[in-house]
Amino acid sequence: MKLLVTGGAGFIGSAVVRHIIKNTQNSVVNVDKLTYAGNLQSLDDIAGSSRYSFVKLDICDRAGLEALFAEHQPDAVMHLAAESHVDRSITGPAEFITTNIVGTYTLLEAARHYWNELDDTRKSAFRFHHISTDEVYGDLYGSDDFFTETTPYAPSSPYSASKASSDHLVRAWQRTYGLPTLVTNCSNNYGPYHFPEKLIPLVILNALEGKPLPIYGKGDQIRDWLYVEDHARALYKVVTEGEPGETYNIGGHNEKQNIEVVHAICELLEELVPENPNSMAAYRHSREGGNLQGSPEGFKGLITFVTDRPGHDQRYAIDAAKIARELGWQPQETFETGIRKTVEWYLANPEWVNNIKSGAYQSWISQQYGVA
Known part of the structure; x- marks a missing residue:
């Protein structure tokens, strides 16, 4: 197969591209606009493969998309x-x-135009897989409720509303035009190559630099955490084995409060980098030397609670029984194994981190959280 992956230089997209090139014989055409969150360095491992190619293109560019489909088939x-x-x-x-919204519509139309011209064999085998989020469902308040594939949509933010809209467009193109589509809705991803505006990489990197660890509200919001490489495996399962017209929820079976996640990261850093000046070990050493620095709580002493964001959903939780039952997918990583791998990766890859943390990113973090 030849798979056209949009957003393949992003966090989840790059994991998908790496998975396909490393674990299958398929080819990948990576289409990415390379906005602030796109980073081709995340694909260094596979960039030299003869089965991989990259095209810089905005998915709102209809003419560019049609030329792309025509060339790469x-x-x-x-x-x-x-x-x-x-x-x-x-x-x-x-x-x-x-x-x-507009980009998804444009891509759907370019794909439909291309699909209509295929011969019957290739037409029946073609798939359009739209990757979405559990945030389209809104939030959950009960401890026993879970998002299923039939949960009504109730998005809370401009982001989740725009993703909900794109989900509806994809399903409409399947219902109206017969385009063989698949939709997946996933829980919060984490892992290597994650852009450091998101909670887990932000906390890891700020802690190492002795900066505040900004936590919205009380930090009691609950998320289901999914290791990105588990997600990549699931997405490949869906595009190759899923039933057109179906939706599959993908979750990690790892519900944690945000504050629990931050504490877990801090505890791992105490273990892995005790020599860091912000660790408890460094504090004890400074106390013994009569030059008191840091906090007796070590990295946890950097936690700073900030004003909660507007419309902040309280709890997300995925019921991933359908994809397990129908496609045989299960996450391989627990939160404990996945978060350790994630922290170790950031410690081992300072060059990637330094390259992605531009001045514009630093300014945005300061503006958003009110911390330096």
């Missing part, structure tokens, strides 16, 4: 290109409307 589309950060959608929703 893909067997399937995996659509991950999206603006994806809730906080940015609150301060600047226009880009989310453009990319997530």
Whole structure:
């Protein structure tokens, strides 16, 4: 197969591309606009493969997309290109409307035009896989409730509303035009190569630098955490084995309060980098030397509670029974194994981190959280 992956230089998209090139014999055409969150360095491992090619292109460019389909003749589309950060959608929703709604519409039309011209065999085998989020469902308040594939949509933020809209477009193109589509809705991803505006990489990197660890509200919001490489395996399962017209929820079976996640990261850093000046070991050493520095709580002493964001959902939780039952997928990582791998990766890859943390990113963090 040849798979056209949009947003393949992003966090989840790059994991999908790496998985396909490393674990299958398929080819990948990576289409990415390379916005602030796109980073080709995340694909260094596979960039030299003869089965991989990259095209810089905006998914809102209809002519560019039609030329792309005509040249590369893909067997399937995996659509991950999206603006994806809730906080940015609150301060600047226009880009989310453009990319997530108009861009998805444009891609659907280009794909439909291409699909209509295929011969019957290739036409029946073609798939358009749209990758979405559990945030389209809104939030849950009971401890026993879970999002299923039939949970009504109730998005809370401009980001989740734009993703909900794109989900509806994809399903409408399947119902109206017969385009063989698949939709997946996933829980919060984490892992290597994650852009450091999101909670887990932000906490890891700020802690190492002795900066505040900003936590919204009381930090009691609950999320289901999914290791990104588990997600990549699930997405490949869906595009190759899923039933057209179906939706599959993908979750990690790891519900944690945000404050629990931050505590887990701090405890791992105490173990892995005790020599860091912000660790408990460094504090004890400074106390013994009569030059008191840091906090007796070590990295946890950097936790700073900030004003909660508007419309903040309280709890997300995925029921992933359908994909387990029908496609045989289960996450391989627990939260404990996945978060350890994640922290170790960031410690081992300072060059990637330094390259992605531009001045513009630093300014945005300061503006968003009110911390340096």
